[in-house]
Amino acid sequence: MGSEKQKYSDVYDCVIIGAGVIGAAAARTLSRYRLRLLLLERENDVGLITSAANSAIVHSGYDPTPGSLKAKMNVAGNRLFPEFCRQLDVDLKMIGSLTLATDDDQIPVIEELAVRAAQNGVPVEILSRDAVLRREPNLTPEVRCALFAPTAGIVNPFELTAALAENAVQNGVALRLNEEVTRIAPHPDGGYAVTTDRGVYRTLAVINAAGLHADTLANNALAELGKPADYEIRPRKGEYFVLDHFDPEFLHHTIFTVPTEKGKGILVSPTTHGNYLVGPSAEFTDRKDDFATTDETLAQVLASAQKLVPSIPTRQIIRQFAGLRAVEKRGEFVIDRPAPGLVNLLGIQSPGLTACFAIAEKAAALLREDLPLEENPDFNPVCPPRVRLHRMAPDERAKFVAEHPSYGRIVCRCEDVSEGEIVDAIRRPSGATTVDGVKKRTRPGFGKCQGGFCQPQVVKILARELGRKPEEIPLKSPGTEILLEKIGGADGG
Ligand SMILES: Cc1cc2nc3c(=O)[nH]c(=O)nc-3n(C[C@H](O)[C@H](O)[C@H](O)COP(=O)(O)OP(=O)(O)OC[C@H]3O[C@@H](n4cnc5c(N)ncnc54)[C@H](O)[C@@H]3O)c2cc1C
Known part of the structure; x- marks a missing residue:
């Protein structure tokens, strides 16, 4: 930006980096307190990266390893969803999930998952083949049994991040889009200097919620503080099909395969707006901007999904997309405070969407020593209702x-x-x-x-x-304007 570079004299209590669902939730949670808050996002809108390309499931929490941060955040986050989505007027349907055993070898896996669910405090029930097929007649007749998790749901993920950011802004958070953080360094007078491609901000605390890029920011910040750091995020891609809304009775629950070491496996699920989602795959990629889908992977996705729901109407496919899970090398969420006033929310792969409210609460708790968390009496948790x-x-x-x-x-x-x-x-x-x-x-x-x-x-x-x-007017990012120039017509419309 050279000469355009502008020095901001603004001083904040906390700068939050990244306006995905995690950064937006953290900003909204902190806006409950009397703090000067800044949310920085390098894209031209909130929630455009991983928070826009996922399965949109509010996971019940039967799957993560008991005692892990993923399990704790998942279960706590799941419990907060109904009330918080009501406050934010976000589409949420607690439709429950069914995880199917489609051969005899998978029956012990279902039993194991039920044990894990109990350890995580998640209510589940193992349903017989007949009971499953009564609920969902379009499932494979090969189904042996299923784990029913009544507290699983589906959410509109776009609406969720947009509403979190909206409510944060309503409550006084400054949101700056199109602004990329390039450096976090200790400020000589205390706190941090956060440098962006437009200027420098001074702040008492920083929350690093930069998704796929949070590892680089964290490692560099700790190097500036003279501390060792070795965070490493490797993206794991998930490819999907979207089906049109063709029959509201086709499926009533989210249908999962049994999980594998790569993740939760393939699902077929209704969305909150009545479409159906099929996916995702789970393959590592070396690039953090590799959102391409391939025919080969999508064919595998479809074949796996058809083992659950054989009659998926492929002529209803209207779109395909891919999202990148931010997998940290330890395989766990990293929610830490490696230095006073510096909180990392990184490696937030699935179930990060489900966990967002709980992660935000934890981030606020970690900053208790660094910030005066005095309640803001004007905080309003409610977004004005949307007309639907x-x-x-x-x-x-x-x-x-x-x-x-x-x-x-x-x-x-x-x-x-x-x-x-x-x-x-x-x-x-x-x-x-x-x-x-x-x-x-x-x-x-x-x-x-x-x-x-x-x-x-x-x-x-x-x-x-x-x-x-x-x-x-761009389609998405700057440079994607749809119309090039006016070549005629009366009103240019
Ligand atoms: C295939 C797939 C399926 C999933 N399914 C589910 C599911 O069903 N349920 C569930 O609970 N979770 C699911 N997840 C996980 C969930 O989507 C993520 O945990 C969540 O979206 C992560 O949000 P985030 O805010 O950390 O990341 P992001 O949404 O990626 O946000 C990070 C933001 O930081 C910005 N940023 C990066 N660098 C900078 C910088 N230097 N300066 C300023 N801004 C910066 C980015 O532009 C981005 O907007 C899934 C994920 C994937 C990929």
Whole structure:
């Protein structure tokens, strides 16, 4: 940035690096206290990396090794989900999960998982073949038995991170997007100097929630403090298929294979908005930006999923994507305070989404010695409710539209999203500024046409709301503008 570099004189109590679900949850939790907080994110929106590309399951916690941090955070996080999602108005459905034994060899694994569940304090039940098939007639007739975990759920992960960031901002957190942290060093007068590509901030404390890149930041920060460090994150890729919403009765629970040493195995699951998700694979990759999918891996994913649900309608596949798990070499969550005022939340692979609220609480507890955690009497945990037109009964909807006409102008026909909902997603604190940001918050573009019909309308609404030209509106990151220049037409729309 050279001469554009600007020195910020701002002083904070805590700088949180990374606005994925973990950093956003940490920021929101700390905003309960009277603190000056800054949340820094290098992308142009919150929650764009791992927090946007996962299975969206609120895991019950029967699987992680008893006593591990993963197990503790999973179970504690799971318990906080219903209340916190209510506060944040985030879509959550506690539909329960079924982990299937599809051959005799897997029956002891199910029994072992039930023991582990009891050790972790997670209620489960082993269901017989008939009981499983009564619940889910589309499962393989080969099923021998299943572990039923009633406290598992599904969440809208995009909405979750956006709502956490929104609520944090509502409660006074400063959020700066498009700003990459390049250095964390001790400040000569105490605390830390956090350098970004735009300036330097002084802060008493730092939370490093930089996802896949948290290892580098932590190692460099500790080197600056003269302390040894050897954090190492290796990404493990998970590839998925998304199916259109074709039959709400196709599956009612999240269906898992038995877990393997690579992770939780393949799942087939409804999403909160009625689609179905199939995946993920689990293969290491050497690159932290390798989000490519391959036909070969997806074929393996499909074959494994068909062993659970043979009749997966492949003609309903509308999309594929990949996410990268931030696997730390110890295989465990790293939630530590290696120096006063420095907290790492790294290696937060699955079940990190489920654990986000519990991890945030733990981060705040770790900073108790470094920060004056005095309750903020103005803290408001509640996000204003979102209008979800597609959920309204016809008469309720007609009445609402009569009072709010912009909600009667449907922009996305596949997902039934109105102009009013899109405008709301843009106007909220830390609202959408890109086509992808609108899609993640309100769903236009998630359906069968993948934005083919609604994208021009979304560009137009974004331009109008943000006071920009349509050709300045990016699909995602800067440089992905959809329109190049105006070549004719009356209104440029
Ligand atoms: C395939 C897959 C399936 C999963 N399924 C589930 C599941 O079903 N249930 C569940 O509970 N968990 C699941 N997880 C895990 C869950 O998605 C993660 O634990 C969680 O999203 C991690 O969030 P995060 O905030 O740590 O990381 P991220 O979402 O990656 O956020 C880190 C942020 O830091 C930013 N950043 C990085 N470097 C810098 C820098 N130098 N300066 C500023 N910003 C920076 C990044 O841009 C990013 O936005 C899954 C993960 C994967 C990959």
